[in-house]
Amino acid sequence: MIRLDELVQKLGGELVGDGSVCVDRVATLDQAGKGDLSFLANPKYLSQVKSSGAAAVIVGKSARDALTDRPRIVADDPYLYFAHVARHFNPPASVLGGVHLLAAVSCSVPSSVAIDAGAVVEEGVVLGEGVHIGAGAYVGRGAHVGANTRIAPRATVYAGCVLGQDCIIHAGAVIGSDGFGFARQRDGAWVKIPQVGRVVIGNDVEIGANTTIDRGALDDTVIGNGVKIDNQIQIGHNVRIGDFTAIAGCVGIAGSTRIGARCMIGGQAGIIGHLTIADDVVISAGTLVTKSIRQPGVYTANLPVQGHADWVKNFAHLRHLDTLVDRIRALEQRLEEREQS
Structure with missing residues (x-):
């Protein structure tokens, strides 16, 4: 377990709320519970923060004041901060020679x-x-x-x-x-x-x-x-x-x-x-x-997924692109000849 104020002293960031709250692991917003520290990297998941059982949350500066009743650590990059916290809680096993x-x-x-x-x-x-x-x-x-x-x-x-x-x-x-x-x-x-x-x-x-x-x-x-x-x-x-x-x-x-x-x-x-x-x-x-x-x-050089029927129809159009180009060129030439005459 580590207190939030001790964690901020070690890793940086701004502590908002009760620094005496202790956490001992990291977890996602929807799975977090007592003693868990979670993070908000994408603002669209703000509603999950409000319903999360996390003891505290890592947030970006834009979300600093979005919560009023939960301790939080404000960081420039919440996901990067989460990575450092995860490494703190899960250090590599010691090598015994x-x-x-x-x-x-x-x-x-x-x-x-x-x-x-x-x-x-x-x-x-x-x-x-x-x-x-x-x-x-x-x-x-x-x-x-x-x-x-x-x-x-x-x-x-x-x-x-x-x-x-x-x-x-x-x-x-x-x-x-x-x-x-x-x-x-x-x-x-x-x-x-x-x-x-x-x-x-x-x-x-x-x-x-x-x-x-x-x-x-x-x-x-x-x-x-x-x-x-x-x-x-x-x-x-x-x-x-x-x-x-x-x-x-x-x-x-x-x-x-x-x-x-x-x-x-x-x-x-x-x-x-x-x-x-x-x-x-x-x-x-x-x-x-x-x-x-x-x-x-x-x-990027790929096609987004689509329904099979749509893909078949669109591919059929692709197969006729050369013919369509030739027809457009012929029409452009006829229009050009008409303008000149």
Whole structure:
């Protein structure tokens, strides 16, 4: 439990109301109860604040005086403040150093590193202080894992790859598998091109479950500092992703694409290879990117959902667009000829 005035002293913000109220967890407005701290990030949910059972609420400056009987913390960004509070109540579990008897380890291990049962760590691996390698995970020969990085059970880090400090690699992620590189012979058979680059990951990067990041063909695949990658994402060989970019689930990024810093890429978006995406670009969910984006902004290339009958009718119209264009051009030409005569 923590008093509201103590929380504000620790995290900032403005306290309005009784600072002696204690909270011990965060919750949504509709689920909050006694001892819960909730937040209002969108003004359209103000009515839920009034009916919520939360002990206190985090609000923005515009909602400072919207409530009169409930303690609240006024913050510039209520959602960001909520994130800091949630981290305060839910710190990561402490790493208790030690190597399980059922782990297979062929490198030196600092005393602060924990390696769980069934994990395999090959020779030449360099482990920073406070690393945790989960059950059944694999770290290949010569890989480097930075301090306080956590590799979840069944995750795989191939040989030679580099993980920075304070990273989280979730279960089933594969770092450094071969990129999709083949040359075709005249008879149609494929010749595999050895993938000899690495995956180099910066600090404070999170990689979701079952995401795959291919090693470079010749140069490295590079993931910048602070990048957040969701579950089930495919990142091809030689891709470079700038600092603090966030990528939602099921995105596919083909090889040799360059993505700038602070970008946001929505779920199920697809980016074809050898493109350049500028800094501060937002790509909407489901968008297929087929050419480089040189300027910051929001980009969308998908259709909103509609009833099946409407979709069939509208698609039928799309099929006749070329004919309609030809007819319009013919009419314009006839009008132009009539005006000249």
